[in-house]
Amino acid sequence: MEAVTFALIGLGTGSINVLLAVGLVLIYRGSGVINFAHGGFALLGAFIVMDLRTRHDMSWPVALGAAVLGAAAVGLLVQVLVMRPLRTASPLARVIATLGVHTVLIQGVLLEYGAEQRTVPVPVPSGPVHLGSEVVVGKQNFYLVAIVVVVAVTLSIATLRTRMGNALTASAENARAAAALGWSPNLLAALTWGLGGALAGLAGALFPATSTGFISIGQMSVLIIGGLATALLAQFRSYNLALAGGLAIGIVQALTTRYVDQTGVADAVPFLVIVVVLVMRGKGLPVRGSAADSLPRIGTGRAHPALVVPIAVAGLALLRYATPSGWYPALIVSICFAIVGLSTVVLTGYAGQLSLAQFALGGTGAYVAGRLAAAHGWPFELALLAGVVGAMLLGLLFGLPALRTRGVNLAVVTFGLGFALHQILFSNSDYTGGEFQTKLESLRFLGLDVDPIVHADNYGLLCAVWFLVLAAVVATVRRGRVGRRLLAVRTNERAAAAMGVSVFQNKLYAFVLSAGIAGVGGVLFGFSYPTVLYQQLFVPDLSITVLVVTVIGGVGYVCGPVVGALLAPGGVAVLLFDTSSAMSSSDESFVRFVPLITGIVLVLTLVLNQNGVVDQLAAPVRRLWPRRARDDEAVTASAPRTPVAPKSLEVRGVTQTFGAFTALAEVGLTIAPGQVVGVLGPNGAGKTTLIDVVTGYNRPSSGMVVLDGVDVTAWPPHRRARAGLVRSFQSLELFDDLTVRENLLASSEEQDLAAYFTGLVRAGTPRMTDTVCAAVEELELTDVLHRRPQELSYARRRLVAIARAIAARPSVLLLDEPAAGLDEHESAELGRLIRRLADDWGIGVLLIEHDVELVLDNSDRVMVLDFGRVIAEGTPAEIRRSDAVRRAYLGESLVEATP
Structure with missing residues (x-):
């Protein structure tokens, strides 16, 4: 009872x-x-x-x-x-x-x-x-x-x-x-x-x-x-x-x-419900807007060493030798918040994943490091490393729901997870040191006395150095291959997978890397106190605060957290007033308003310019030093057309049903290397569904997809793309956060695992391959390489989409209505390009298009679909003579024009 x-x-x-x-x-x-x-x-x-x-x-x-x-x-x-x-x-x-x-x-x-x-x-x-x-x-x-x-x-x-x-x-x-x-x-x-x-x-x-x-x-x-x-x-x-x-x-x-x-378990029950519902359901909530969604702008991650290094050195010197002693507590708080803010730049700015638990991850790092230092006597260096590893492991756990959810839905999961972590771990004195809590002895780092009470100047310098190192890492990631992968995933997951980018792999990488950065910030923040009171220092609302101040500064910029962290609770903002013991009551009352002002500033920032303060400050720089000088790489006039690896594609008896509706019924086709196969049919015939099945976006109800003799029916889209099966999209689905050149590089670069490690210290010098150069030359895109896709006309954007697909060096290329929006001259040029792709490069092409003449003039074989069923198949001449096709699709005018 x-x-x-x-x-x-x-x-x-x-x-x-x-x-x-x-x-x-x-x-x-x-x-x-x-x-x-x-x-x-x-x-x-x-x-x-x-x-x-x-x-x-x-x-x-x-x-x-x-x-x-x-x-x-x-x-x-x-x-x-x-x-x-x-x-x-x-x-x-x-x-x-x-x-x-x-x-x-x-x-x-x-x-x-x-x-x-x-x-x-x-x-x-x-x-x-x-x-x-x-x-x-x-x-x-x-x-x-x-x-x-x-x-x-x-x-x-x-x-x-x-x-x-x-x-x-x-x-x-x-x-x-x-x-x-x-x-x-x-x-x-x-x-x-x-x-x-x-x-x-x-x-x-x-x-x-x-x-x-x-x-x-x-x-x-x-x-x-x-x-x-x-x-x-x-x-x-x-x-x-x-x-x-x-x-x-x-x-x-x-x-x-x-x-x-167990303390906090009852409070965590709603979080467990959130995780189970979102992960088990396997799909996120739909999101709506009255117009195309606009994501915050991303910085380039570029900085000239001749400018950055002297500024950094001067800043460190001022911090160490010219800063009043009373300023260090506030400076340390802001620097630690800026470090955790860098983790938000990686996760939310670069990868587009909204986490409301970054400070909780930092608290995890502080917890691991603090307990090892206080209870087991570990030196600061090893404790910090262990804390970072602990935070990264938890970041991996946090990232697992991202494989099933995304965006605002992921924010719900991480918000609940951070709250549960606080209630179960940080608020339980049995885990945080009991009566004595986590008391830290005098700290030394690499032989330097960095006790935050006795040597606050050294501790502040340590925090600043860590921020500079991690900022350099984040900027390097942005400039390198991994940065382009993350931005591709952030902008369009479907298109990223079509280019060979593993969406799940890159999401997990972003979570783990951001957790490691947050771990550093959390350890430094926690160790800045003689006793680490986890329940008070790492409350759930501080994860919201970190996100808020980072967005104010600019969530897409490495310098964004620096600007935003000035408003962190207990941070540099308090230095605007008298910090002496004789602080006036009016100053004290105004300091109390700083968190309220921060919230108001965030709302105003989002309404006026969601890109943040740094973006506004960078606008004059962008006008003075446009990207063109850096992005317009010379394109060889007669770029070589190296043949691709020859692979054939077979679609064997594919049936695709959606409930009681049959979109495809026993459809089969074969594309040999260097062959163009056209597919005709009205809207609703199943043409795009066929491409979705072939490229892995739909799992067929029955049938097989075979690439070069290998059954790839169960392969995910990115694995098929890496094997040479590449597609374009009817709706383009370009990476609007990247320039045209970066779009092409993201498609052409090797999708190796080593870049996740080497990209932390070396961005490399990206070079367009011969295939990319040839595509740029063929489609006359040289003059727009420095521009973002949304700045171009629809016709030029469609050409960019085709060039991006070609840049992946596909063995089999599937084009979904590539001529939509092109004029007659551009369509004719596209037809000649398709033939050159097949004849000069040996690419097998599946061409789906409403422009009947484009298909018939450039295809070796043509298949016609009617409500998911093949009603005709043969050479273009045979299709022209087909009575069934003439009555259902082509019309008398085309037949009368046939010689």
């Missing part, structure tokens, strides 16, 4: 999960944004009620109404002032903006009410309820359940039975389609942000019923974890599933509290 009692107690916490989740679902359905500020909305509602009831003695209904309306108004303002201007920004930028709003709300409440625990009357009737002789539960749990049932059922009915609900459903599936039907996406988004904020405010107002009337910023700022887990169970769609899932999570948490004797 004890289990029943705790299960019923869990209904209260579960009800709060439900209210938060339905608000998250509502906002997501209306705007496509996962609102990480939702916990801040709930916190605001709770403290409005507390203020009105305890300070102003208002009645519960009035206080509740004020809390709900206040949170709704904040939600509406966030949509109008923040999310609407960011509607064309990347999904990552929109999520980061909600983190900035979260920071503003938390810091605003903190400044007004302080961090101490507050007491507020329980908002619903309480008292014991006896269910039999052994089960006694507070009646407030049942009131909370009744409230959330009414809310969830009402929203479900409204969704199914009202025009507004139907509009939201349509918008959730396709925002543009809903707009075409007369529903304003902005109106729907504003409505859902307002209602979602109101529900979060209601959750905050009711929260004291689950905590016997106590509220604090610390306990409420993590409410979002349970809400996110519940919303994921509901697939961010169903209010009824949110009702069931939220109550279930609350029950499991309560039972875990009773039966698992």
Whole structure:
């Protein structure tokens, strides 16, 4: 019966999960944004009620109404002032903006009410309820359940039975389609942000019923974890599933509290749900924007040694010999945050993976190093190395969900994982040194006394040197082969795989490398204190802070973390004021506002220029020293056409079904080296599906794909591409973060493992191969090598896409409508190029195209598809004479023109 009692107690916490989740679902359905500020909305509602009831003695209904309306108004303002201007920004930028709003709300409440625990009357009737002789539960749990049932059922009915609900459903599936039907996406988004904020405010107002009337910023700022887990169970769609899932999570948490004797495990239950749901589901949530998403700009990683080295040396000299002693604590904090920020540049800037656990990874490094140094007497050098290795191993674990999720979905996983790590490890004194905690003796590094108390100047110098070394590593990675691979993955995973880039391999590499960098920053930050208090130093919110300050500086630039880290809590920003013991009260009060200002600056940065401060500062440099001088490598006038490795392709009886629909039925073809095979058919005939099957993007229901006598049906796309089976895309799918030259290099460079290690210290000098030079010459791209694809006309971009596919030196090249958007002259030139690819280089070509004359004039054989079935196959002349083809596809005009 004890289990029943705790299960019923869990209904209260579960009800709060439900209210938060339905608000998250509502906002997501209306705007496509996962609102990480939702916990801040709930916190605001709770403290409005507390203020009105305890300070102003208002009645519960009035206080509740004020809390709900206040949170709704904040939600509406966030949509109008923040999310609407960011509607064309990347999904990552929109999520980061909600983190900035979260920071503003938390810091605003903190400044007004302080961090101490507050007491507020329980908002619903309480008292014991006896269910039999052994089960006694507070009646407030049942009131909370009744409230959330009414809310969830009402929203479900409204969704199914009202025009507004139907509009939201349509918008959730396709925002543009809903707009075409007369529903304003902005109106729907504003409505859902307002209602979602109101529900979060209601959750905050009711929260004291689950905590016997106590509220604090610390306990409420993590409410979002349970809400996110519940919303994921509901697939961010169903209010009824949110009702069931939220109550279930609350029950499991309560039972875990009773039966698992381990600190923090109950708090980690929602995180476990998040990981299981996202990883087992195997796909992420769709993300929407009203226009093409724009990712933050990436720096080149280039810096002239004649300029950088003197500046670095002068900076180190000033730090060591000309810095007031009172400045070192703040400088050390900012440098450590900048180091962890470099890990964010690698992971989020270069690889496009949003992690909200980078400071937790740094804390892991500090934990391993600190325990080895304090409990086992390891020297600082070895402890630091062990801490970095420990952080990298955990980074590998963090990266595993990235194989199944990405982007904003990965942010949900890492946010929960960082929170669980703090609750289970950092907050458990049994693991952190017990009564004495992790006390560090006098530190020495390579013979130098770097004790942060006695020799803060030496310790600050050590931190600065580590930052410079790691900054050089990050810049080197950007300039090298691995940097181009990471940016290719960040920009377009499908296209990267088609060029032979292993998406999973590069994601894991980014996670492990970034974790190692964060580990260095975490160790240096933790060791800057005589006692490493992990619970206080590595709180989950600091991972958000690191991301925030890095984005402010510029998440795509090596110098971005330096600029952003000036605003780190306890960092250089405090040096703007008197740091002496006689600091005035006005200075102290202003310092308290720094975290709030940081959140506001982040939001303004994203709205005005999501590329960050460094990008703005770099703009004049880009105008003075354009890329062209560095990127326009000479292209030999008569570039050699070295034959490729001859390989044949066989497609044997391939059938592809999607549910009851058959896209391909027993399709077979053979492409010999140097042969062009054309495929004709109207839209919906299965042409692109055929390419997807051949290149590994779809697994056929039956049949085989054989390359040079080897069955490659089970091979992933990148492995097929490395074997010589390369494709282009109907929608181009270029790497817009890279220049045209870098696009070609990313396709032509060897995909070796050694680059992951050598690329840390040497970027190398990239050279375009003979194949790339020949492709550039053939397609007349020499004058645009220094430009990014989005700066070109559509026709030139299509030529770049073809050149990128050729640059991979394919044995078999599959072209998906390459002439779309080209004029008659350009199509004719493309046809001649295709013939030269086959005749001069020995490439087998599969040509799918709506331009019938282009196919018939340049193909050796032609296959015609009709609803996934082959209705004709033969030479171009035979296809021209086919009555079935003439009636179904080609039309009388073409036949009449045939001699």
